[in-house]
Amino acid sequence: MLSFVIILSFLAFASGCDTVECIQEVLLSLNKDLLRSLDTQDGLPNPSVHLALRLSDYHNLGKENEHLVKLKTHLHNDIQNSLSNNKPVTGRLALYIMALKSSCYDLVTATFTVNEAKDTLLTNLKRQMELEKEHILFTHRPLTNYFQYSLGVLALCVSGIRVNNHVSNKLIKAVEHRAFKNFDMHAMAGMALQCVKDSGSHVHSAELDSALIKIKQTILASARVDGHFGNEFSTGLAVQALLAMGDNPGDYARSLDAIRTTARSNTYHNPMAISQILPALQHKSYLTLKTKECLNEDNTLLLGPTNPVVVLPSDSKVDVNIEVVTSNGAHIVYSLDVPKGSSLLEALELLNSQNAGFTFETETSLWGPFLSTLNGEQARQGDRRYWHLSSDGTALKEGIGDFRIEAPQKITIRNTSY
Template sequence: MLLLAFIATLLTYASVVTAESNHELLLSLNKDLLRSLDTQDGLPNPSIHLALRLSNYHNLAKEAEYLNKLKNALHNDIQSSLLHSQPVTGIMALYILALKSSCYNISTITFTINGKTQVPVMQLKTQMDQEKKNFALSGRPLTNYYQYSLGVIALCVSGVRVNNHVTNKLIIATEYDCFKHGDIVSIDTYAMAGMALQCVKDAGYHVHNAAELDTALAKIKQKLLASRRTDGHLGNEFSTGNAVQALLAMGSPVTEFAASTEAIRTSVRANVYHNPMGMSQILPALHQKSYLSLRNKKCLNEDDTLVLEPEEPELVESTDCSVNVKVEVVKHDGTKTNYALDVPTGSTLLKVLELLKGKNVGFTFEVQTSLWGPFLSAINGEQARQSDKRYWHLSSDGSALNEGVGDYTVENDQKIGIQNKGY
């Protein structure tokens, strides 16, 4: 009897210690994301604001300051893109979700195109119409299914009815396994599509094809669960946050994603999520929330206790160690060009490419900004653009990289592959 009581006490103690450890980890991640507001380059990122607002812990002053940046700098950039007839479905959707996360009156914001003024949700509906028209031309959305799904989510959580023909595109894409990036199944896209369809179902917008909708949701859930690796991640470290959000939104029991949530925590401790965009997708999942949580957000009596302590200056150890990197560029037509150089250990891939360009061996490259940081847009004069449904696929010793050029670091001798691929 005493032994059983002792075991029960140990289990209770272990449970308390684990809970406290997870709480401290969550606070640390929250603070890291909050600190990123002062260090990020380029335009404000609505995904970061959205994640901070879905958290249970807040620094309301810094969040309000960032909201103003979104309403000015990001708004102006979207306005410029619209004037140049550039598709903005994804960023417009995230912008709307970010504003809604702060319970901001979205109807007070407008965009003006060709003398016509529209509020954000109506402009997003216009973007979705353009996406729909592209299906008739090419059988796929103008941007991609990830952005298309974000558009559905933003309209749905804003209380705007999503028409059956819009939802049907996602249902058909699910049926025919269209959610891929190149040859790779996109778990991120399955997750976004799952949240989009679940929102439509919860709102009662798809009553005429309820069975098809349920079949699509069941398949998405099966795809997400089937992507689980032995370490618990769904797809990879950077798709697990969205996948857990989707499972939460679809009402999955905790047992179905508990291992994946723990995998996220393990990766946080290993500093895998040093990119603020990556942090912004896992923070809601760790708070057991999803983008659909915005439907009922009230912004009342919010916590305001998140304080950033002064950080100790980071000591950077100098090293004379270098590694040899071979770089193979494969153009659209299959032409291969190979290079080799020595770089300091720990160099980012972006630094590697800059050093290679500086060697004057005929290698050139261009990058564009994105929510994830810099991404390759051109190599040796050849472009791989989203508008052409192409991208530069990155690999190391034949294995696809999950990080971009600004985040992946080179720690040992290896062969970097850069290939122009379609999707």
């Protein structure tokens, strides 16, 4: 804890949040927001949220243990169902394993039964990674994507399992061939490959070192003037990766300040976003799991009574054009007025109620609802397609449940492959 206070003091020196007390206030506020989300989250319990709470220096052990029980039942059963139906599950399984490890849970005691064979979580993840590797061999891309692939490598590695060189080599080659489709893949791959390097098990050390250098260069080259890497929602993982790959405060001090400034402006509503920045703000990465011990933990984080937030309907209306572009390039534009401050999801629901020709469906994810079908056309993750969202030509940083419409604009929803 002393070293963390020293780090706080160093960062506060040049920070817009320029006192240790201010930095501590931001940390506790985010920690409490994440803790409160356990009672309000929709769908399955989120292993990433649990992971961030357990990596924190501040705890409410009662609520964390309640969430652990939910993970071991609801999420466990969901993953079991996916495995039984041969559905790709690498990312969720990896995060589930890391969440259990963050609570120092004995991973050997948790099993899945597939085709009447009972195996541990780690054995099932190793099997999933072999399927991912074989898919790359024949199609030049993973069964899921390289973010989930990296999560799988990382979960095995931090759990003390030797990662097959053929599996880690596929990730190294992906870096070399610039196969990553989004910025966050670099950060997760950086943590995964750094863990493999630290384990000393990889036989091609020169190629591994080269991949790590390229990842670090890519992250540092993405730095914005305000200190964020990529965007506000990518900076947490980027800082975690830099922390994992080499503890040089000069690489990320301004980025931590940028995260705190953004947090104080109440930008981070989504629990998934908070779960990625909270470890970074406490100078930790997912590699911290390797040495995590659940001893003498602080248990002083209390949630006082909160005043219910009453959101009154806005009298102010905003003109919005919503353009839908299908996979063959056909497009149609809808016009409507929405209450100022509406989420994009609320705008789509309003459009659906006003226009019989417009329909949409959503699926759940750790980030909240995402579009799967518009006007009968699908763009599902399993088909390597998604609905790309942009406003006046600029890609949205948030999903349909988080993006708020504050001014007139044209929102384009385009069926896109990856």
